[in-house]
Amino acid sequence: MNFWDFLLHHYTEIFSATLDHLILVLIAMTVAILIGVPLGMFIVHRPAFRAACLAIANIFQTIPSLALFGFLIPIPFLGGIGKRTAIVALVLYALLPILRNTYVGLTAIDPAVLEAAEAMGMTSTQILWRVRFPLSLAVILAGIRTATVITIGVATIAAAIGAGGLGSFIFRGVALVNNSLLLAGAIPAAILALLADFLLGQLERRLRVT
Amino acid sequence: MCTKTVESQGTLIEFSHVSYRIADTSGRGIVSDTNFSISRGETLVLLGRSGSGKTTLLRLINRMLSPTSGKVLIEGRATTEWDPIRLRRGIGYVIQDSGLFPHFTVAENVGLVPKLENWEPARIASRVDEMLNLVGLDPRQYAKRLPRELSGGQRQRVGVARALAANPPILIMDEPFGALDPVTRAELQVEFRSLARRLGKTIVFVTHDLREALFLASRIVLLELGKIIAISAPEDFLHLDHPEVKAFAASLAVSPGASV
Numbered sequence: 174m175n176f177w178d179f180l181l182h183h184y185t186e187i188f189s190a191t192l193d194h195l196i197l198v199l200i201a202m203t204v205a206i207l208i209g210v211p212l213g214m215f216i217v218h219r220p221a222f223r224a225a226c227l228a229i230a231n232i233f234q235t236i237p238s239l240a241l242f243g244f245l246i247p248i249p250f251l252g253g254i255g256k257r258t259a260i261v262a263l264v265l266y267a268l269l270p271i272l273r274n275t276y277v278g279l280t281a282i283d284p285a286v287l288e289a290a291e292a293m294g295m296t297s298t299q300i301l302w303r304v305r306f307p308l309s310l311a312v313i314l315a316g317i318r319t320a321t322v323i324t325i326g327v328a329t330i331a332a333a334i335g336a337g338g339l340g341s342f343i344f345r346g347v348a349l350v351n352n353s354l355l356l357a358g359a360i361p362a363a364i365l366a367l368l369a370d371f372l373l374g375q376l377e378r379r380l381r382v383t
Numbered sequence: 384m385c386t387k388t389v390e391s392q393g394t395l396i397e398f399s400h401v402s403y404r405i406a407d408t409s410g411r412g413i414v415s416d417t418n419f420s421i422s423r424g425e426t427l428v429l430l431g432r433s434g435s436g437k438t439t440l441l442r443l444i445n446r447m448l449s450p451t452s453g454k455v456l457i458e459g460r461a462t463t464e465w466d467p468i469r470l471r472r473g474i475g476y477v478i479q480d481s482g483l484f485p486h487f488t489v490a491e492n493v494g495l496v497p498k499l500e501n502w503e504p505a506r507i508a509s510r511v512d513e514m515l516n517l518v519g520l521d522p523r524q525y526a527k528r529l530p531r532e533l534s535g536g537q538r539q540r541v542g543v544a545r546a547l548a549a550n551p552p553i554l555i556m557d558e559p560f561g562a563l564d565p566v567t568r569a570e571l572q573v574e575f576r577s578l579a580r581r582l583g584k585t586i587v588f589v590t591h592d593l594r595e596a597l598f599l600a601s602r603i604v605l606l607e608l609g610k611i612i613a614i615s616a617p618e619d620f621l622h623l624d625h626p627e628v629k630a631f632a633a634s635l636a637v638s639p640g641a642s643v
Contacts, residue, residue, distance in 0.1 A: 289478060
């Protein structure tokens with residue numbers, strides 16, 4: 174059976190796996206943004222805590238994804254087999270680009286603008302929300318974009334711990350040495366990644382100032 | 384030192400034995416035992432070479448810096464006793480790179496301090512128009528533009544309008560025309576001088592350009608290596624007998640078309 178016949182016979186399964194995949198990525202990204210962006214804002218004025226945060230986020234990135242999924246399985250509450258563990262691992266992966274870009278975006282602002290803001294009598298909270306944050310949105314979004322593309326890829330491996338998604342086709346394809354199965358997982362994952370990259374790139378361009 | 388104006392009653396800003404030191408050893412930006420006062424309504428120009436401490440003195444006024452020793456008094460109260468936010472909202476600030484907010488329109492930039500002070504929107508809008516007219520920009524044409532859509536001279540005009548918007552009694556300016564081409568610079572100097580006379584603000588103006596100092600100042604304070612070496616009315620300045628004054632006077636002679 175060639176790939177096109179396979180598609181014809183299994184498109185509903187592929188579609189539902191793609192949907193599963195997308196939901197996994199969306200949940201993980203939402204959690205990663207809700208943690209990463211506020212944390213990035215928090216570490217701007219706290220150098221010691223910042224170093225620790227970035228180092229820890231960095232370490233998570235260096236752990237091979239399959240190993241990270243494995244490490245999480247025995248951990249109570251967060252771990253186990255299934256979607257929850259996968260989401261925890263994906264969040265840990267997505268955190269570094271979001272955290273780092275939020276911090277970089279908030280600090281890489283024209284010093285004359287910050288000087289003017291301070292000299293005009295803005296409080297540091299007002300400077301954060303009205304000046305630093307809007308001026309760094311494009312950089313923060315670039316981090317979210319990178320994290321999303323990474324997460325879509327890494328999420329295929331989450332199938333190894335029973336999280337479902339497009340990875341289940343890939344793992345079955347590897348086990349059965351079946352290229353059609355492999356492609357049925359890999360191609361939709363690649364399309365999702367390209368699409369996310371394109372759409373978030375458009376949004377980023379729109380938010381860029383100067 | 385020769386001091387010309389009577390300072391006793393109208394003093395608004397006073398430097399009393401002010402020193403400011405920083406840890407690094409370059410010696411730039413330090414100020415040692417500075418004493419002088421600034422009267423209401425005068426335009427005081429701080430003149431000196433790069434690193435002479437003139438910007439440091441300026442930043443001590445709005446408490447962007449606090450003195451290492453001594454006191455800077457604003458309306459008789461030390462800056463360190465003021466709430467820095469309140470103090471700064473009463474002091475307009477204009478800098479060389481304009482420091483306009485790139486994500487705000489011209490109108491939003493100018494209306495920022497009034498907005499922070501919770502003015503009514505209608506009052507802010509009419510104040511913004513008034514300020515833009517004051518600095519020679521037609522509000523209908525410029526209010527909705529972003530800073531990047533303006534020329535350097537227009538940006539500095541907006542910077543001045545923004546500094547004046549909440550009607551602060553004091554205006555401090557750090558080489559506001561320093562980055563402009565000579566023609567635009569001269570235009571703005573002429574307009575600013577008449578503006579300053581009309582508004583009656585107390586202005587402290589930093590420059591390294593003697594010509595600008597002579598043109599704008601009611602008094603000139605000359606600084607060298609963090610110390611005041613002369614305080615003088617502009618008409619007497621060139622007659623002072625000090626090597627640094629002579630060095631500055633010589634700078635007039637080399638620049639093209641020099642005759643003041």
